[in-house]
Amino acid sequence: xxxxxxxxxxxxxxxxxxxxxxxxxxxxxxxxxxxxxxxxxxxxxxxxxxxxxxxxxxxxxxxxxxxxxxxxxxxxxxxxxxxxxxxxxxxxxxxxxxxxxxxxxxxxxxxxxxxxxxxxxxxxxxxxxxxxxxxxxxxxxxxxxxxxxxxxxxxxxxxxxxxxxxxxxxxxxxxxxxxxxxxxxxxxxxxxxxxxxxxxxxxx
Numbered sequence: 552x553x554x555x556x557x558x559x560x561x562x563x564x565x566x567x568x569x570x571x572x573x574x575x576x577x578x579x580x581x582x583x584x585x586x587x588x589x590x591x592x593x594x595x596x597x598x599x600x601x602x603x604x605x606x607x608x609x610x611x612x613x614x615x616x617x618x619x620x621x622x623x624x625x626x627x628x629x630x631x632x633x634x635x636x637x638x639x640x641x642x643x644x645x646x647x648x649x650x651x652x653x654x655x656x657x658x659x660x661x662x663x664x665x666x667x668x669x670x671x672x673x674x675x676x677x678x679x680x681x682x683x684x685x686x687x688x689x690x691x692x693x694x695x696x697x698x699x700x701x702x703x704x705x706x707x708x709x710x711x712x713x714x715x716x717x718x719x720x721x722x723x724x725x726x727x728x729x730x731x732x733x734x735x736x737x738x739x740x741x742x743x744x745x746x747x748x749x750x751x752x753x754x755x
Contacts, residue, residue, distance in 0.1 A: 571588055584718075634689075676746050686734065
């Protein structure tokens with residue numbers, strides 16, 4: 552009986568990994584943004600009330616607070632957590648690909664709060680009439696605790712957040728394929744002008 556359940560769990564894991572890989576390709580994440588899909592689906596919970604369903608659409612209001620995330624972590628390892636939008640300012644003309652929304656490095660195990668914050672979290676801010684934007688939260692396993700060249704970014708520093716190349720970043724620190732990740736979408740709502748004014752002093 553135990554072997555039967557282990558077999559079912561293994562088959563379920565393989566099927567889920569293939570489904571995730573298919574979705575990442577269908578949503579043009581692979582190979583445009585990542586060479587390979589994440590190894591595992593990242594569990595993302597916002598506002599401690601709802602879990603992200605991969606590929607689904609949510610409002611900026613729903614995503615304004617830093618989420619809780621879970622993955623299969625080794626407590627003895629260090630990880631990098633990041634969130635990007637590859638569709639800035641829109642999917643048709645992503646001249647700022649990718650926009651960095653969150654970057655925490657040297658995360659011990661799964662304890663993100665004990666990691667080194669390079670870019671504080673801020674939620675989606677799709678421009679009005681920009682259509683749907685994709686957002687990725689990715690987790691990379693580091694080879695060890697590392698010294699990162701990147702300095703702490705101010706939230707108001709748009710230049711520091713734009714044109715973040717996630718593949719170059721992961722290659723630079725020899726982190727390989729993301730060990731976990733998920734993708735979701737968002738489109739403009741009334742919270743975006745409030746966030747733009749708070750970050751950049753701009754009225755959208």
